[in-house]
Amino acid sequence: LYTIKFEPQPMGYNxxxxxxxxxxxxxxxxxxxxxxxxxxxxxxxxxxxxxAHMLGAGIFVVTPSIVQNxxxxxxxxxxxxxxVAAGLSVLCYSDLAARYSCTGSAYVYTYFSVGEMGxxxxxxxxxxxxxxxxxxxxxxxxxNIDAFLFNETVTTWQSAHFPPLLDNTDLLAIGVMLIFxxxxxVGIRSISCLNIVSSVVSVLSLLLFCVxxxxxxxxxxxxEVVNPEDGRTGFAPFGVNGIISGAGIAFFAFVGLExxxxxxxxxxxxxxxxxxxxxxxxxxxxxxxxxxxxxIAYFTPWYEISGTTGLIGxxxxxxxxxxxYLVTAGLIFTVFSCGLCTLTTVxxxxxxxxxxxxxxxxxxxxxxxxxxxxxxxxxxxxxxVLSSILYDFETLSHMISGGTLVVFIVTAVAVMILSFDTAExxxxxxxxxxxxxxxLSPGTLFCVLMLVFLGCTVVLSCLMxxxxxxPLSLAVxxxxxxxxxxxxxxxxxxxxxxxxxxxxxxxxxKPFPQGLSVLVNCxxxxxxxxxxxxxxxxxxxxxxxxxxxxxxxxxxxxxxxxNHSQRLLAESGSDNSLxxxxxxxxxxxxxx
Numbered sequence: 001l002y003t004i005k006f007e008p009q010p011m012g013y014n015x016x017x018x019x020x021x022x023x024x025x026x027x028x029x030x031x032x033x034x035x036x037x038x039x040x041x042x043x044x045x046x047x048x049x050x051x052a053h054m055l056g057a058g059i060f061v062v063t064p065s066i067v068q069n070x071x072x073x074x075x076x077x078x079x080x081x082x083x084v085a086a087g088l089s090v091l092c093y094s095d096l097a098a099r100y101s102c103t104g105s106a107y108v109y110t111y112f113s114v115g116e117m118g119x120x121x122x123x124x125x126x127x128x129x130x131x132x133x134x135x136x137x138x139x140x141x142x143x144n145i146d147a148f149l150f151n152e153t154v155t156t157w158q159s160a161h162f163p164p165l166l167d168n169t170d171l172l173a174i175g176v177m178l179i180f181x182x183x184x185x186v187g188i189r190s191i192s193c194l195n196i197v198s199s200v201v202s203v204l205s206l207l208l209f210c211v212x213x214x215x216x217x218x219x220x221x222x223x224e225v226v227n228p229e230d231g232r233t234g235f236a237p238f239g240v241n242g243i244i245s246g247a248g249i250a251f252f253a254f255v256g257l258e259x260x261x262x263x264x265x266x267x268x269x270x271x272x273x274x275x276x277x278x279x280x281x282x283x284x285x286x287x288x289x290x291x292x293x294x295x296i297a298y299f300t301p302w303y304e305i306s307g308t309t310g311l312i313g314x315x316x317x318x319x320x321x322x323x324x325y326l327v328t329a330g331l332i333f334t335v336f337s338c339g340l341c342t343l344t345t346v347x348x349x350x351x352x353x354x355x356x357x358x359x360x361x362x363x364x365x366x367x368x369x370x371x372x373x374x375x376x377x378x379x380x381x382x383x384x385v386l387s388s389i390l391y392d393f394e395t396l397s398h399m400i401s402g403g404t405l406v407v408f409i410v411t412a413v414a415v416m417i418l419s420f421d422t423a424e425x426x427x428x429x430x431x432x433x434x435x436x437x438x439x440l441s442p443g444t445l446f447c448v449l450m451l452v453f454l455g456c457t458v459v460l461s462c463l464m465x466x467x468x469x470x471p472l473s474l475a476v477x478x479x480x481x482x483x484x485x486x487x488x489x490x491x492x493x494x495x496x497x498x499x500x501x502x503x504x505x506x507x508x509x510k511p512f513p514q515g516l517s518v519l520v521n522c523x524x525x526x527x528x529x530x531x532x533x534x535x536x537x538x539x540x541x542x543x544x545x546x547x548x549x550x551x552x553x554x555x556x557x558x559x560x561x562x563n564h565s566q567r568l569l570a571e572s573g574s575d576n577s578l579x580x581x582x583x584x585x586x587x588x589x590x591x592x
Contacts, residue, residue, distance in 0.1 A: 023558050024117040037265045038188065038371040043273045045192040046260055050281030052195040053256030053341035055202045055288065055334060062252050063293055064313075068305045071246030073222045073297035074236040076290045078246030079253070083286045085524060086254040088517035089408040090282045092415045094275035097261050099418070101270040105261045106407040106414075107349060111356070113417040114410070120551055122410050123353045124543030125536070126258065129403030130346035131380065132535075133255065135177060135388035137339030141332055142172035144312070148328050173388050176336070180343045181381035187370045188266050191344055198337030205330025206292055209311050212323050213299035227303040237302070241527070248524040251401045251408075253289055257282060258407070259341050262348040343384070347377050357559065358551035402532040403539060405525040412517040413454075419510050420491070421498045422446045442495050449491045456484035457519050465526035488515045 041049075063075065071078045093105075102108045106126060111119035146154045154172055162169055183191060226233040236243055260278045264270045296305060300314045312331065315324040351373045354363035363376045422443035440448070460480045467473040491511055525533075552558075 023552055023555065024115060026116050026555075026557050026561075027112055027114075037366065039266055039268050040189055041192060041263055041267045041273075042269075043277055045196070046263065046267060046273055046277035047281045047284075048195045048199050049192065049263060049341060050256050050260040050277060051199045051285055052202075052334075052337045053259040053345070054253055054281065054285040055199065055206075055256075055338065059202075059206065059253070059289060059292055059334075062249060063289070064296060064305050064311065066246045066249055067293065067296055067302050070238060070249060071242045072232070072235070072237040072302045073294075074238075074243050075246055075250075075297065076293040077236070078243050078250050079286070079289045079293055081243065081247035082250040082254065082524065083290070085247070085408070085517065085520040086251065086257065086282065086286070088513050088520065089254075089411060090257065090279055091513050092408075092411045092517060093257055093261055093278050095415050096411065096418075097264065097274035097278065098271050101264045101267075101274075102352065105258050105349065106411045108352060109414040109418075110410055113414040116358075116551075116555060116557065117547060118410070120353070120358050120547040121540060121543040122407060123349060123358070124546065125403045125406050125539045126349050127346055127353075128535070128539040128542070129255065129407070130258075130342055130349070131383050131387055132391075132403075133252070134180065134339055134342040134346065134380075135173065135384045137335050137342060138173040138176040138180070138384070139170055139388055141176050141335050141339065142170050144328065144332050144335070146172055148312075148325075169389050174385050176339065177343075177381055177385050177388070180340050180384075181377050183340055184343055184347060184377045185367075185370060185372055185374055187372055188263070188344070191340060195337055195341065198334055201330050202334040202337075203288070205327050205334065206288060208323055208330075209315070209327050210291060210295040212315065212318075212320055213295035216318050216320070217295070217298040217300075219298065221299070221301050222297055225301040225303070229303070232303075244524065245527045248405070248527045249401055250289075251404055251524060253285070254282065255404045256285070256338075256341070258349075258404075259345040262345050262352075265348075343377070343380060346380050347373060350376050350380060355556075357554045357556035358547060360550075402525065402528055402536045405521045405528075406536060409518050409521045409525070412514040412521070413450075415514045416450070416491075416511045419497060419514075420446055420495045422495070446491070446495045449487045449495070453484060453487040453491070453515060454518075456480050456487065457515075457522050460484060460519065461522040461526050464523055484515075484519070488512060 066078060067073070067075045096109045100108065100112065107119055107123035110122045142154075146152050155170075158169065158171065183194070223235045224233070227237065232238070238245075257278060260281060261274055264274060267273050296311065296314065300317065304317070305314060312324060312328050315327060350359065351364050353359045354361060354376070363379065364373060365375055366372065367374045420442075422441075460477060463473060463477050463480070488511055497510065
C-alpha cells in the first residue's frame, strides 16, 4: 500500500526503526484502485450526492439565520463571497481528485503532502465538523416534524419529564440519527437512490418558494424597511463586516464538497468523474443559494424572518397554507437526506483514518455482505447522538463552518506542495551562472517562500479582521499584500513544477488560485464567532491526544518500515552490517 524509498547506505550502516520526527512527517503513496468497498457510482450519482449534501442544511436551516442576525438582505452577496472562496477550493479538490483515488478527502491529501501528524489533525477537524453537522440536521428534522405534525407535543412532554441536565435531549432527533445509521448499513446504492429523489424534491420545493416570494413579496423589503428594535436599515444593515461574517457562516452550505471526494473508492472512474461532479454540483447549488437568499429577503422584512422556521414561517405569515405544507414536506425530506449524506461522509473519513492505523482497527472492518463498515457507522451515530444531547440547536448552528474553512485551507496548501518539484539540483550539470536565489536548493527555497506566504496571509487576515481601518493600517495591509504576492511570484518563477504538472492546462496559473484560496478562507475564518474558534481548539486538542496516544505507535506506514528494517537486519547477520545485496534492496524497496 505504501511506497518507501531509502538512499543506498554504506557497509556497516545500522538500519534503525524510524525516529519520532520521521514518523510525524512521513507521507504515504496512493494505493491506486484497490479497495474493499463496492465501486458502483457513476458521474450523475456523484453530482446528486454533492447536491443532496449541500442543499439541505444551508438553504433551510442556516440561510434564514444569516438573513435575520448577520447580513440582512445582503445575504445573497454573502453567498457570492463564500462562493468565490469555495470555487477556489473546488479547483483544489478537482486537482487532487484527478491525482488520487483514495477515500478520505482532505485527510488523505494532507497525508500525501504535509505528513502523518498534519493529516491526523486535519482528519479530526473534518470528523468533528461532520459530527456537529449530522445531529444539527437531525434536530432540524425533528423540530419540523414536531411542529407541523405533532403540534410540538413531543417538545412539551420532554420539557415536563426530563431533568434540567437533559434539557437538550430530543427523542425525535435521536430516532432520526438511528434511522440515518440504519440506512447507511444497507449500502451506498440505496443512499444514492434516495439522494436522487431528495434532490428533485428539494429543487421543486425551492422553486415553489421562490415563485411565491416573487408574486407576494415587496421590493421595499430589500432596502427600505427599518428594524424597530435597533433602527438598522438598508440593503446591508450590518455593513461590510456583516456580509463577510455571513459569508463565513454560509460556508457551511458548501461542506458537501467533501462528500463527493470521500466516495473516491466507490466511484467507477474516480479520476475522471470526481473533478466533474465536484464542479458541477457546486455551481448548481451556488446558483440555487443566491436566488433563494434573495427571495427570502424580498418576501419578508429581514428582521421578521425566524431563524428556526425560516422559509416555512414566512409562508405562514402570508397565509399561503398550501405552499406552506408543500415546502414543509420538501424541507423535512431534504434535510433528512442531507443528514444521511453527512453521516455517510464522516463514516468514510473515519474508515480511511482507521485503515491507515491512526484509529482503532475495528473502525475499518467491512461487512462482506453489504460492503459497509458497520461498527464504524454505529460509533459515528452514537457520537452524533452525544453531540445533540450536549449542545442545543443554536449552539450547534454557530459552531459550524470553522472546521470546513480549516480543511479548505489545508487542501489548497496540499496542492501547492504537490505541484512543485523540490528535489535537489545536480550542480555538476549547471552550465549557467547562479543567481542569489539559485544558491538555495529548490526544497529550501520552497520552504522559505511558503513560510513567508503563510506568515503574510495570517498577518493580513488579522489586520483585515481586527484592526481599525485607518490610513496607517491600510498602508501596512498594502505592504504585507505586496510581500505576499512577491512570495507567490518567486515560487512560480524559481521553483520548478513537478514533471506531471507540465502537461496540465493550468500550469501557468499555479500557485495563484491556491494562494488566493488560502487568503480568502483565512479571512472568513477570523470573522467567525468566538465559540466557533474555540471549537477548533477542541478539535486540535482531541486530534493531537488521539494521535500521540495511539496513532503514532500503530501507524501502518511506521509498522511496515519497522518490520522491513527488522527483516533486513536479521538477514545481514549478527553484527548488524548490511551486505551489498541488502543495500541494493533498501534503495529499490517498495512495499506492496
